[in-house]
Amino acid sequence: MMEILEGSHAVAEAVKRCRPQVIAAYPITPQTHIVEALASMVADCDLDADYICVESEFSALSACLGASAAGSRVYSATTSQGLALMFEVCFNVAGMRQPVVMTIANRAMGAPLNIWNDQQDSISLRDSGWMQFYAEDNQEANDLHYIAYKVAENHDVLLPAMVCFDGFILTHTYEPVDIPTQEEIDAFLPPYQPVNVLDAKNPMSLGMYATPDYYMEFRYEIEEAMKRARKVFAEVGAEFGEIFGRDYSGMVEGYRLEDADIALVAMGSICGTTKDAIDEMREDGKKVGLLKIRSFRPFPSEEVKAALAGVSKVAILDKNISLGQKGAVALEVKDALYGTGTEVLDYIIALGGRDVRKRDIRAVVDLAEKGIGDQFYGLRTEVL
């Protein structure tokens, strides 16, 4: 049913329909409205889940890890410093192969303290063994939760997933969202079937100590699961498309790329602005397109290479920076395009909530045409 919902509430409605049995989260801006809404649903008996109140994000994800190990479907949500506090547990969840799904309301990392949007928080967890899916709008943020659970819980995958959507730009924005019914989601997402369950009658350790004789093999198995996740994501995304009419079979999505000479590459809400800017540039005769990255982990290198095969220049809009190198998306795209000769230019943009307008996208394309890149875009040089 189509509803006008705040992004956070659209996500809460999606989570409710996934029927998590345990929710543990600690409120932090701009994630708060999601967990507030879920807490109300549990209190009002609209959602049959245990909501564990914890004193920190470290405890929130630890509680989820334990509950997942005991065989429950679990949910958490966080952002920025909260995610940083979960760092250790994130690696444990992935290493113990628990299909936890967690929403990240993307926000900048301190210091300086900043509650506004960029994607530095989740990008900094890219090596943790969690899948990472980025939503462009609230409809996609809603839909990706159903898909994330189904991919994560697939026995060929068994990896946790972060569904990332931009703080404030999406979390606090009202948009029309088509929310599936509970019956539809029950049919799409059956109850979680765990492989190893903590059970006092049949004791077992998870995440056991592994000496140098065994450790590498466990890491290898996570990487193999990531590889299999590519195929599972495509299948689950296609199945979702057949049922609900919104196709998510692609880990990337092209926009007006067919005859494009310059391709912009971006993740998250900035894609919407970029599409509008592309439409304007197309009217002016510029052959510009967009490649949206939906899954950052696993990274769809082959799909990226295929999608960008026809362009001569690629301009990356990176809402993060791997300090001492460049933006994380640029690094991945450069790797995917290695050997093709395609020029890849990186633009660090929109950090800490700096607004991006259509004219900024046009300015980036102007710079790319001149071959000027690998730099911050939109710096206020007067304050430097």
Add this chain to the structure above:
Amino acid sequence: MALRVGCAAPPGRAHDNKTGSWRVFKPIFKYEQCVKCGLCEVVCPEGCVYEREDGYYVADYDYCKGCGLCAEECPVDDIEMVQEEK
């Protein structure tokens, strides 16, 4: 040992981690002065000292890490730590 997803293991699988390879010094039980007090078994943090049928004690060298506590605590100095050649 075949790996199980998520490093899941039933009780007792720590046996698979043979920590004896960590050892630099090996405790040699000499049985010259030994009074069979059993202190070596009690203090061994690895729990790898056990009583033989004749009442004397010995370490399981698959797991003994060579920490030397048994030799330090033995009241009659009957355990000698000897550097191991590998």
